[in-house]
Amino acid sequence: MNGNKSKNPGHIREIEVYFMNTPQGTIEIAPGVHWVGVKHHNRRLFDGLIPLPYGTSYNAYLVLGKEKTALIDTVNPGFEQELVEKISQHIDPSKIDYVVMNHAEPDHAHACKHMIDLAKDAKLVASAKGKEAAMMYFDIPAERIMVVDESTKLDLGGKTLSFVDAPWLHWPETIFTYLEEDRILFPCDFFGSHVALGEFYAHELGNDKSLDMAKLYFAEIMMPFRRQGAAAVEKVKRIDPGMIAPSHGVIWKDPKVILDPYAKWTTEQMEKKVMIAYVSMWGSTEKMVKALTEELVKRNIPVNVFDLPVTDIGHVAKELIDTPVVVVGGPTVLNLIHPSAAYATLLVKQLRAPTKYVALLTSHGWSGGAVKFVSSLIEGMKVEVLDAIDVKGPPKQAEFDRIAQLADKIAEKLK
Numbered sequence: 001m002n003g004n005k006s007k008n009p010g011h012i013r014e015i016e017v018y019f020m021n022t023p024q025g026t027i028e029i030a031p032g033v034h035w036v037g038v039k040h041h042n043r044r045l046f047d048g049l050i051p052l053p054y055g056t057s058y059n060a061y062l063v064l065g066k067e068k069t070a071l072i073d074t075v076n077p078g079f080e081q082e083l084v085e086k087i088s089q090h091i092d093p094s095k096i097d098y099v100v101m102n103h104a105e106p107d108h109a110h111a112c113k114h115m116i117d118l119a120k121d122a123k124l125v126a127s128a129k130g131k132e133a134a135m136m137y138f139d140i141p142a143e144r145i146m147v148v149d150e151s152t153k154l155d156l157g158g159k160t161l162s163f164v165d166a167p168w169l170h171w172p173e174t175i176f177t178y179l180e181e182d183r184i185l186f187p188c189d190f191f192g193s194h195v196a197l198g199e200f201y202a203h204e205l206g207n208d209k210s211l212d213m214a215k216l217y218f219a220e221i222m223m224p225f226r227r228q229g230a231a232a233v234e235k236v237k238r239i240d241p242g243m244i245a246p247s248h249g250v251i252w253k254d255p256k257v258i259l260d261p262y263a264k265w266t267t268e269q270m271e272k273k274v275m276i277a278y279v280s281m282w283g284s285t286e287k288m289v290k291a292l293t294e295e296l297v298k299r300n301i302p303v304n305v306f307d308l309p310v311t312d313i314g315h316v317a318k319e320l321i322d323t324p325v326v327v328v329g330g331p332t333v334l335n336l337i338h339p340s341a342a343y344a345t346l347l348v349k350q351l352r353a354p355t356k357y358v359a360l361l362t363s364h365g366w367s368g369g370a371v372k373f374v375s376s377l378i379e380g381m382k383v384e385v386l387d388a389i390d391v392k393g394p395p396k397q398a399e400f401d402r403i404a405q406l407a408d409k410i411a412e413k414l415k
Contacts, residue, residue, distance in 0.1 A: 026086050027200055029243070029251060030182040032064040032159065036071075036086035037247075038079045039196040046194065050220050051312055054213070055196030058107055059247045061186060062087055063179060065156025068097040070125075072177050072186045073247045074111035083111055084118065093118050098146070098154060100125040100161070102188035103174045104133035108247050113138040125154070127165065129173035148175070164235055166190065168228040170221055176232075183242035190232060191258050193217045193249030202250040207257050210250050214258060217249070218265055219317035224352040229266035233259065268354040270324040272414045273302040277316050278329030279309055279340040284363035284394050285329045291400050292327065292361065295407035301414060308340040316344060320353035325386075325410050328374065329361040335369035337362065345377045355381075357413055359406055360388040363395070386410065 027035045037059040044052050058075040060083060069091055075083045087093045096119040101109050104126075112134065116122045123146040126134055131147050134140040148154075154161040164176035169190050177186040193213040195205070202210035222229055236244075236259065244252040244259075252258045274296055280286035289305065296303045304323070306316050308330075320326070326348060330341025337345075341362075348355055358378065362370040371388045378385075387406045391399045 026062075026089055029061070029200075029245060030179075030184060033179065033182060033184060034062045034064075034086075034090055035200065035245075035251075036060050036062045036083060036090075037073075038075045038082055040076065040079075041196045043196075050194070051314055052194050053312075054194065056194040056248055057196045059245065059249075059251075061245060062090055063156060063159055063161070064090065065159040067157030068155075069095060070098040070100055070154065070156060070161060071096050071115060072100045073102055073108045073188060074099070074115060076107045077110045080111045080114045083115075095119065096122045097156075098123055098125050098161075100177050100186075101130055101134060102177055102186060102247070103171060104130055104137060105171060105189075106137070108188060109134070109138065113140055116140065116144055127163075127173050127175045129167075130175065133171075133173050164232075164239070166228070166232050166235075168225050169232055170225055176236075178239060178241065183240075185236060185239065185241035185244045185255075186247070187232075187236070187244065188247045189221060190229070190246065191244050191252065191262065192221075192246035195249045200251055202252050202257060203254070205250055210252075211257070211261060213249060215261065215265070215321060216314050216318045218262070219319075219321050219351070220314055223265075223317070223321060224350075226266045226268065226352075226354070229262065233263050233266055237263075265321050269322065270354065270356070271302075271322045273304065273323055274325040274327065274410060274414075275304050275306070275316070275319045275323045276327040276329060277306045277308055277311075277341070277344040278327075278361065279307070279331075279338045280329070281331050281333075281338070284391060285331050285361055288361040288363070288389065288391070288395050288399065288403060289327075289329050291395070291403045292407060295404050296410065299407060299411045301407075301411060308344055313343070313347065317347060317351060320348060320351060320355060322354075324354075324356040325359070325413065326353075326355045326357070327359045327361060330370065332362060332364035332368050332370040335367060336373045337370035341370075342373070342377065345374055349378060349381055355383055357386050357410070358383045359386045359410075360390075361403075362389070363391045363393070365393065368392070384413075386413070 041055040061072040063070045160180040199205040330338040
C-alpha cells in the first residue's frame with residue numbers, strides 16, 4: 001500500500017506535465033518541416049454560421065532550410081504567443097526569412113504582422129492580390145512584401161518553395177505553396193476540415209471519418225467555387241505531391257485519399273439519391289414527407305430526410321454536394337414559408353449547389369403563400385421544378401396520389 005502511495009503522486013504529476021505541455025507541442029511531418037500550429041478545441045462557431053462540433057485547427061508549418069527559414073501560414077487572432085513559443089522550440093523566431101501568406105483570411109494570416117514585426121528582416125510572401133490584402137487588412141508595409149507567382153522559386157538551402165495560383169479558393173488572392181524536395185503541398189483552406197482532435201494525420205483519425213469531415217468542410221466553404229476547384233485539382237495532380245498539409249484539420253499522407261473525392265465533388269458527379277429537408281408545425285407537411293419517402297423507397301431510391309429544427313444545417317449542406325434532387329417541405333407561416341424551410345432553400349441557392357431538380361411540399365390553414373415565396377427564392381437558379389404540392393389542412397388521397405406521381409417523376413429523372 002505504501003508503495004502505491006509513493007507511485008501515485010508521481011503518476012499524477014506526469015499527467016499534469018503532459019497536459020501542460022500538449023498546447024506547446026509540435027510535430028515533424030518531414031525532416032526539417034514542423035507543424036507549429038494551434039488546435040482550437042473549444043471553438044464552436046465559424047464565420048458566425050458554421051458549427052464546429054470538433055473545434056478547428058490553424059495549421060502553420062515551419063520549413064528549415066540549410067540557409068533560410070520559412071513559416072507557411074500563421075494562426076487566428078489570440079494565438080500569436082503560442083505560435084511564437086512553438087517556433088522557438090526549433091529556431092529563434094526573429095531569424096525567420098519568409099512568412100508565406102497563402103490566404104489573407106485572419107484565421108491564417110492575422111499573425112503575419114506579428115511575425116514580421118518580430119523578424120525584422122523577414123519578407124511576407126504573397127500573390128499580387130495578397131499584397132493588396134495584407135496592406136489593407138494588416139497594415140503591412142509594401143516594402144516588406146514579396147510578390148510571387150507560378151514562376152517564382154525560393155531556395156532555402158536544400159529546400160525549395162514554389163507556388164501555385166489558386167484564385168477563389170476561396171478568396172481571390174489564394175495561392176498554394178509546394179515544398180519540392182519533400183513533395184509537400186500546403187494548400188491552406190483547400191482539402192481542409194474543421195477538426196481539432198488529438199490526431200494529426202487523416203489515417204490516424206480514420207480515412208472515413210477524415211473524409212466525412214472534409215466533405216462537410218467542402219460543402220460549407222468550397223462548394224460555390226467548384227469550377228475553380230476543379231482547375232486546382234488538375235494542377236495538384238500534375239504536381240503529384242507526396243503529402244497534402246492544409247491549414248485546417250488533418251494532414252493527408254496519402255494524397256489520393258482526398259484528391260479522388262475532390263475530383264468528384266468539384267465536377268458535379270452526382271449520386272442516385274434524394275434529399276428531403278423539412279419542418280412541420282402540426283403534422284401535415286410531415287405526413288407528406290413520410291409518404292414521399294415511402295414512395296421513393298418502393299422505387300429503390302435512397303432518400304436522406306432532415307427534420308430542419310433538429311438538424312445541424314452543415315449536414316444538409318454536405319448532402320447537397322452530390323444529391324441531384326432536393327425536396328423542401330414546410331408550412332405557410334404568415335403568407336410565407338416557415339423560416340427553417342426558407343433558410344434551407346436559401347442554402348441551396350447561396351452555396352450554388354449542383355442541384356438539378358427541386359420540389360416543394362407545403363401546407364396551410366386559412367391561406368397559402370409558401371409556393372409563391374419559394375418560387376421567388378429560387379428565381380435565377382438553374383433547376384427544374386418537378387412539382388409544388390400545397391394542401392389546405394391535412395393531406396388527403398388527392399395529395400397522396402400527386403406524391404406518388406412526384407416519386408415517378410423523380411425516378412425517371414434519376415435513370
